[in-house]
Amino acid sequence: MQLGMIGLGRMGANIVRRIAAAGHTAVGYDRNGPHVDELGAELGDRFSGTTDLPKFVAMLETPRVVWVMIPAGATGAVIDQLADLLEPGDIIIDGGNSRYHEDIARAQALRPKGIHYLDIGTSGGVFGRDRGFCLMIGGEAEQVEYLEPLLKSIAPGVEAAPRTPGRTGEPSPAEQGYLHCGPAGAGHFVKMVHNGIEYGAMAAYAEGMNILHKANVGKQRDVEHSAEVTPLEHPEYYRYDIDIPEVTEVWRRGSVVASWLLDLTAAELHADPNLDSFGGRVSDSGEGRWTLDAAIDEGVPAPVLAAALFQRFSSRGESLYADKVLSAMRQAFGGHHELPGK
């Protein structure tokens, strides 16, 4: 089967590599010529590419299957261009991190032209090439079924995890690592919630590790003399120097919090035990915010996911004004002075 890929960055290229390895062929488009050439050199006759979009479309067999794998901000414009170049029966896939609202609008806009639209939330990051990509798909069932040969080769496959007890017989698509989640937008919706969970789980580890990190606070004599905080009632309870890299390692085996995120954390801490290479400003890329927007719209409580998101905002200094307001109040009623440069 043939796949057209728009965007040969890390994610796009790795998807192409996986389908090529499975015996399929790919046609690639990228504005960046060397990206095209390098992949061609690597994959031989399984790949041909171009930096010209109409030519790219012309190189595809019909019905054309075009997977768009570019930054979310640029996706809309490219899909608009494609809409003019493609024909009824062709399929556009948005594999990037678009908000699912846009999928609903795009699917609706493409329907009169007879062009099918799938949104495929794609998880796996830099490890996806070897580990396979987890695919969460929104759109029409017929197109999902048609694309199954490609989806199977991109997804991790059933052997990537032990089968869930009670599941027998032919593995379901979900067991193979791809799932048709519902109509247009459902794929990005499920991927969005996935990322929201990711924010919360990451924060749970980070907070716990911070508590381990400060477990020696009872050894610090100056803490007791700080004007900023109440003195420790029981310093004798906080005299541990915990080796956090080793703790993350031991938790990888047999514990309840074993996870892929923990595996990665253990690797980072092994390479940089004090995390000196990081500055502590944590970005957020949209999905965490949108997950919270959805929770609010649905009237569903999400205090953990919210706390995780807001901690990222705080890490970037965004609570500064609020903190100054608190200091102003404290000065007003208690005569406490919390000045700059302190």
Add this chain to the structure above:
Amino acid sequence: MQLGMIGLGRMGANIVRRIAAAGHTAVGYDRNGPHVDELGAELGDRFSGTTDLPKFVAMLETPRVVWVMIPAGATGAVIDQLADLLEPGDIIIDGGNSRYHEDIARAQALRPKGIHYLDIGTSGGVFGRDRGFCLMIGGEAEQVEYLEPLLKSIAPGVEAAPRTPGRTGEPSPAEQGYLHCGPAGAGHFVKMVHNGIEYGAMAAYAEGMNILHKANVGKQRDVEHSAEVTPLEHPEYYRYDIDIPEVTEVWRRGSVVASWLLDLTAAELHADPNLDSFGGRVSDSGEGRWTLDAAIDEGVPAPVLAAALFQRFSSRGESLYADKVLSAMRQAFGGHHELPGK
């Protein structure tokens, strides 16, 4: 009636001033001679003082009433000294910010000696002299009753607020600004929760004002190009330059969030509209932590009070390690680099 006051700092001196103004007399003790002399010069024959503790005790009429108003960390040692100097029937009051656990222990330790113990959580801050102090009292009912003449003169009095609809007849003690809350520790317990609420309410204002402060974020072109955050979907919704000092002023009249804290905030913002005199590191003084400890022990959810406390910790940089852990994870799975100095 006569009151002995240990500690003639701002709070102690203002309490003495209020009882003197009401026609009572006071004997004062402070290690700092000038504190004693100044209050003597101000209050004339209503006040006599000393820097010698045994002399202080000797100057008091029996049954002695000794109000200890010193930093919580020093209170225990002074009460131990007093226990040796006082006689059965005397009364010790801890008006400071002790944890109520200590009140329970102290009352128990003083009981065999026949010395009574009251814990009086005292709210009012620097405004207490004029506004009166809100008194939350733990201990035996008999002593609270005995001290009513003094308590009435320290508390704000019924006229400090309009009577609650439905309350008629002789104003209750609570309506006059003092309340016997229960046995030993109950006063500091109620004061502790009061401060916990204060943390939460302060944070509510501060967060809201931060949202007003950033209401112009859609005007900033660079936001859209930041790698740290997802672009604003609707910059046209965030093009307001809100005059926050005026907003706090307008809310003081007729709005649901009118409060004494808001009055103070409006005054601070009038004096320093951009809060430039504050650095953004917010201290916490114990009660917020203890309130949360109590919530946890009781199994009572307190997500707002917890968030308020933790935001103070974060304002002092205490989330840094956790934030680095998040950056390490993001680098591991997504190849994102969040470096120092960024």
Add this chain to the structure above:
Amino acid sequence: MQLGMIGLGRMGANIVRRIAAAGHTAVGYDRNGPHVDELGAELGDRFSGTTDLPKFVAMLETPRVVWVMIPAGATGAVIDQLADLLEPGDIIIDGGNSRYHEDIARAQALRPKGIHYLDIGTSGGVFGRDRGFCLMIGGEAEQVEYLEPLLKSIAPGVEAAPRTPGRTGEPSPAEQGYLHCGPAGAGHFVKMVHNGIEYGAMAAYAEGMNILHKANVGKQRDVEHSAEVTPLEHPEYYRYDIDIPEVTEVWRRGSVVASWLLDLTAAELHADPNLDSFGGRVSDSGEGRWTLDAAIDEGVPAPVLAAALFQRFSSRGESLYADKVLSAMRQAFGGHHELPGK
């Protein structure tokens, strides 16, 4: 000056009463005839009304000033009708709880017709008639200035609160209880954040009072035998029976948490000390959600406001599915059974 009021429910009628009391006149419209008639009987020649919208418009002097004070869901349709009936130079005011997004759109839609649009966030609730309404205004400065005579009579006036220290001379509009916050939408934006703060402050009180409510948990023998929770380590610390109505009363005088919300809470608790007349399901009316949406868009942390909103969702049972997921996990790894009906 004359005001046209659409919607003679509690809020609309009270605004009319206030302007009438100040010597202005009003023309009213309501679909409900008796509402119109009753207000006419009460206010005499200061008020005339109708149940017919075109007639209402005809009764107004030009430039017409039309204040729309109806549920947010119905406001849009009425403004559309008005747009066809009014003339260039007329002024429409939305005093309800519309989302500020709509104000931006409406102002833009009305501009080509020469009709001015103001959004006035109006706080005060059932007490506004006597206490005055706090007015937060968005729109063009010229119209705000033109309406000042009316705004002054609706707002509480400077005497409603002591002047903020440092403020002298002619009171600013904010000191009189109304404020021009910025262009279209700014009034509802500030009102929205006001309500967000209200949610947070309310939750702070509620959580603190719950901690007081459970301060007797150490007296309950069964707690120690519950399989659901870990036993209390120090039951001796939780043996207080706190009289919560009296506590709210004592906090009204001299304490840091004194506020109008606390005044109301004390009144409710005086009338119903155990709050038996409430079921514990707490509604939310939009502004809390929108405040959080704004915080997320701006990248501003709002953990307290979020926790307050989510607790309302939880109070309505909206966390049930999440709680079942937790029970399922606990059963899976620990063999704990948390069954229905337990």
Add this chain to the structure above:
Amino acid sequence: MQLGMIGLGRMGANIVRRIAAAGHTAVGYDRNGPHVDELGAELGDRFSGTTDLPKFVAMLETPRVVWVMIPAGATGAVIDQLADLLEPGDIIIDGGNSRYHEDIARAQALRPKGIHYLDIGTSGGVFGRDRGFCLMIGGEAEQVEYLEPLLKSIAPGVEAAPRTPGRTGEPSPAEQGYLHCGPAGAGHFVKMVHNGIEYGAMAAYAEGMNILHKANVGKQRDVEHSAEVTPLEHPEYYRYDIDIPEVTEVWRRGSVVASWLLDLTAAELHADPNLDSFGGRVSDSGEGRWTLDAAIDEGVPAPVLAAALFQRFSSRGESLYADKVLSAMRQAFGGHHELPGK
């Protein structure tokens, strides 16, 4: 090597089974005779047991190694009894869920008698028998080293997870699944934080899954007419019927949130797709609370862990009083009636 095990419940028996399978022998004590007999029948000459504590001690080779694996509430009394029966050089291990404070006190109390004390936080739950137990150890290094043959057989072993990139040579103890974390209490401290993280991660999944669960809220017509909530602005965004069991399955392969907890969740959902067998009241067993206490003492922000704990409290109805307070306030200022039975 020989191990004495006190408590032959699920955890204790599974530890015995693992060391027996590795060629070691065990002596068991349980008050419940059949527990002793069944394990004897299963393990033959690798196990001998008794229901008499002095006899148990007499059956052990010196230096005796006694692992206490009973509910935390009963552990103290048993260790006191053991302290009288054991001799200098013997080793007591608390493998249960004691608070680390107690470990510090116990180690100190046993030191004068020459009895060594180790605290071993043990994670693994009902799966530990096959999967191995993750062991977090506090105490003296000499004893940890002495016990390594037993620890290795209880722990999962290095093959239980792929080696962390960069780790080479002889696997460290942590890589084998056991870790000496520090002096007395350090093992239970690390285990406590582990469970705190577990609470947070569990809540992250649960909240996300609740958002998926309600993704069809835009299909429900009645939502729009509910008085309790603001109407959905965009019902068209919430018309998904997500198959949550399949989503948890697809996330197990290739996604960032793959974890052992997710494996378990997928299994539970496969067996009971609607979670009908759960009532939604979620217990908490101490460690989550203690983790939060530690965060507060250390001054470390833990908003996610706090939110996770408090949600469990709420699931058991513990926010009811707070919710009634909110309703009372809403009635007071807005005239909203939120009655029982609604």
